[in-house]
Amino acid sequence: MAEKSFDLIVIGAGPGGYVAAIRGAQLGLSVAIIEREHLGGICLNWGCIPTKALLRSSEVFHLMHRAKEFGLKADNIGYDLDAVVKRSRKVAGQLSGGIGHLMKKNKVTVFMGTAKLAGKGKVSVKTDKGSEDLSAKNIVVATGARARNLPGLEADGKRVWMYKDALDPPHMPKKLLVIGSGAIGIEFASFYNTLGAETTVVEVMDRILPVEDEEISKFAKKQFEKQGMKIMQKAVVKQLDRAADKVTAHIETGGKVEKHEFDTVISAVGIVGNVEDLGLEDMGVKIDRTHVVTDEYCRTGVDGLYAIGDIAGAPWLAHKASHEGVMVAELITGKHAHPVKPESIAGCTYCHPQIASVGYTEAKAKELGFDVKVGRFPFIGNGKAIALGEPEGMIKTVFDAKTGELLGAHMVGAEVTELIQGYVIGRQLETTEEDLMNTVFPHPTLSEMMHEAVLDAYGQVIHM
The missing domain is CATH 3.50.50.60 (FAD/NAD(P)-binding domain)
Structure with a gap:
């Protein structure tokens, strides 16, 4: 079978790989993407999205039990676990199907199969119909990671x-x-x-x-x-x-x-990177504790070969992978690419209460030698939080006392996974405490606590 040539081949169609493919296509590259299981990868099919669907069901269930607090009545409260799971799988399926549509829209050629590097600029793909030989000047490995199995604690799917x-x-x-x-x-x-x-x-x-x-x-x-x-x-x-x-x-x-x-x-x-059986070592790629070693631009040291997302190390987050996918596509096409700064990537945990953070913790900032100013504000001091019936939580900010730089922000409470982006943007724009203090936050909102936490760091808090 004749070899098929592309400008860019992406191995793995998770949130790093499919985004790299789309951005490459937008920039005029002919792109192929190879996926062995599901378009959208673990995130859309078995990670970020379906877990949030489950957690939304449990959140509603929790609120139903609190109906009396809100002047409401709810009797015989219960749940159907099969129906809860079915909704979660439906949400995941809808989004996975959407990735297929995006591939067609952007004219990305999709190969469903198992990929292996076959030399510089070459990839072989085993599909259910046989094998394909592909070539490209640039190859992005975005094969992600899987759950770690510890000896003696292996899963059996039953208990x-x-x-x-x-x-x-x-x-x-x-x-x-x-x-x-x-x-x-x-x-x-x-x-x-x-x-x-x-x-x-x-x-x-x-x-x-x-x-x-x-x-x-x-x-x-x-x-x-x-x-x-x-x-x-x-x-x-x-x-x-x-x-x-x-x-x-x-x-x-x-x-x-x-x-x-x-x-x-x-x-x-924890997780381990999916580095096996890809032919990485044969290409001279360095692997450290199941993760590919790269520079800040996701280059592996092998010309034309990049690694992004979970396989390239911490932080193991979908949004980090997506940003790296965009960066690599722009780097390949000669654009001015901006490397990802791990300390500027927000982390979000969707438990109850939610948890979100960006930048350095107070301890890490001190360890790095910063003289810090720290501000805190509790949810109980915020009108919107009380109106929502969510008075348990806090927001904490960490500033460089010398320059006013926002070094880190840390939150626990209702909807903080949405609030954190305000501080992420602030760090990206290199705002100082003065910029944040002079910003007018809308009332009544949870975001007002972000303002108060900044004011508290400088002894100017109003509602506490």
């Missing part, structure tokens, strides 16, 4: 789950153990706990949500415990004994190992 099992569960957990308190673990813990599962979260570090600012982690922990979650910090699951209807977890804390019984376990202990 021990990974994220895919938790998104389409074989049963509703009654007594649930979640191993790991990063974004994925906490989101599933929040979902199942809200639906009534007796939930325990085990975290090996000294606090949950360890990448977040310490104050935010502590605040979130208190809220989770109020909701009935059991949080075990500085704890390690050493062993899982599996039976037909239960799992016995051997959990070590303080040097002692105790046995605890659960009917379901979710393992959320």
